[in-house]
Amino acid sequence: MDRCETKLVEILRQRQLQMTTVESCTGGMVAAAVTSVPGSSEVFQRGFVTYCDRAKQELVGVRQTTLEQYTAVSAQTAQEMAEGGARAALADCCVSVTGYAGPDSGSGEPVGLVYIGCFCCGRVEVEEHHFIGERQEIREQAAGRAIALLLEMLTESEKN
Secondary structure (H helix, E strand, O other), X not given: OHHHHHXXXXXXXXXXXXXXXXXXXXXXXXXXXXXXOOOHHHXXXXXXXXXXXXXXXXXXXXXXXXXXXXXOXXXXXXXXXXXXXXXXXXXXXXXXXXEOOOOOOOOOOOOOEEEEEEXXXXXXXXXXXXXXXXXXXHHHHHHHHHHHHHHHHHXXXXXX
């Protein structure tokens, strides 16, 4: 991951943009990776760890109806987490991660199912992933992809 987060911080600094994170199954790993980069304090606002549904609702405004209709591990929830995180932190960009890292999902859904949301400068994207591995490996893959997705969105918006 190291090169991705370094490049991410560099682009955010160049464009004078602020970011935040809203994480569930990764438990702050995205925030930890980004803030490991020197100079990240110029671009990183804060990180929310919203491990339970109540935290998702109270901290970043995920709607109860969304959680009831789609569950906490869904594209809809990931989108609301990303949009709500940006709004709550007054940030230009926000990545969100929600999923099942294992050892089981408790819901019948497969372990490794992860949704990554990314809000960047008014645009939002959500990806569905099926990561393979042990709990920690799934969490690391999800955190790495979240950073890469934001980097891709920033790079795309630079071209437009």
